[in-house]
Amino acid sequence: MSYRFLKGHGTENDFVLLPDPDGTVHGDLSADRVRALCDRRAGIGGDGVLRAVRDGERWFMDYRNADGSLSEMCGNGIRVFARYLIDHEGVSLPLEVDTRDGIKTITSNGDDITVDMGSPEVFTTTKVSVDGVSHEALHVSMGNPHAVTFVDSLDEAGTLLEGPGYDHAVYPDGVNVEFVVRRSARHVAMRVHERGSGETRSCGTGACAVMVAAALADEAPRGTAYRIDVPGGSLEITWTEDDRILMTGPALLVAEGTTDL
Template identity: 35%
Template sequence: MHFFKYSSIGNDFILINNIEEKIPENKFSDLAKRLCRRRFNIGADGILILEKSQKADFKMRIFNSDGSEAEMCGNGIRAIAKHVYDSRLTKSTEIRVETLADIKILKLFLKDNLVESIEVDMGTPKLLRNEIPMTGVNKKVIGEEFRVDDEIYKITCVSMGNPHCIIYDDDVNSIDIKIGKKIETHQLFPNKTNVEFVQVLNNNELLVKVWERGAGETLACGTGACATVVSSVLNNYVKKDQLITVHLPGGDLKIKWADDDHVYMTGPSEKAFEGDVDLKG
């Protein structure tokens, strides 16, 4: 099987063009668990499955390294966009990609006829508990107290097509990121959750560390950066309709929660290499 390895500010993926490879759907989960094992196989945070779509230009499916399928991946969809244009699968600099969350619209910015950066219309955030989803009374969760072991955190929760739990701290580097696992799997979140630990640097910069659902600690999370900006507006740390720089361990993303209520994310993606893997071995 031929594959492509992409990195979106450190969030790395194995991209499979299933328009050509035609791998059966029931193999995707096991394939992710096998191929994503670092030091034993190709290694990645997840696999991206590129397919034909009946209602958009392309379809993306994302499977985490533990084999679970995610509804949406902001860093992954930028890798898909770069791949389809640079591989000449499309000539358009505006494409529509079907995901499990919904159809996303992407604008591609070029340099020397290759994609340099991508703006993704991530849609409108969902804020009610049953939309995230979370258990409990169906209302917004903004600065709500939440106990894990002997610690009490104040959480704000947002869905960007997938669930996010945001926690603020004066020094995110002092946090034991592994607490993210207990939050991810807490019974409050029936579909589990991504976790973002956030330090507010100023009114237009945020520092974020990520625990991704199904993948653990990662260098970046696109939907997480978007959810963080939404949360920061709700908590009055930053203003709506303002371009915010989100600093992640792997690099920066530019995020705006615009007055039209859509969240816009802009950032790069790079192809690291491509190759072939023996699936029979």
């Protein structure tokens, strides 16, 4: 059976999007099919799969990592999801999208898209390791788990593609790990290993977790905007007075077609 797909990215964090309004085409989306779609040599290629399902009055973003595993939330993915709804489903902003991490409100900021990512949860410090070197990291949840560590050089992220070591008791379902360097006041850069996908060009929830860690370290007042550079571009993150994380960045659709993968 052939079916429609679109390809999009947010700061080069790329996704295969599967329209499935009534849930009949992809309701049995298997891990094997997700892996096939995300395969960069034998498939379409992507860091994950977004399935667009109509859920009553709202749309539901069913997100899967490239290895086929489920994920609670994807920050760059939800902007791509919103771009699809705007361009192909006649949806206007502001809009609410349902996710496994609850309902997210999406607005516009010029050509960019802003998402209310909800309230962060900050836990204690933990340890991560790459290439045999251990680093202290702050445990932050943005609906999915993150370990944020500040380093002197992003080279210290080493071979993130191979996967960092972490405390499985703290992160029983895996963890996204961000290595961060400071560029200037309210401006940092990061590399990230996403659980289920490896090192990616960007991670929206990871950028939010990094902003939270940086703002806490800086004792920055609420409402302060941070620029977070990722290999695929930049995101702007603000922690509001009412404890919400607002993420702003681009979202582009770059291809569409049909596939039988």
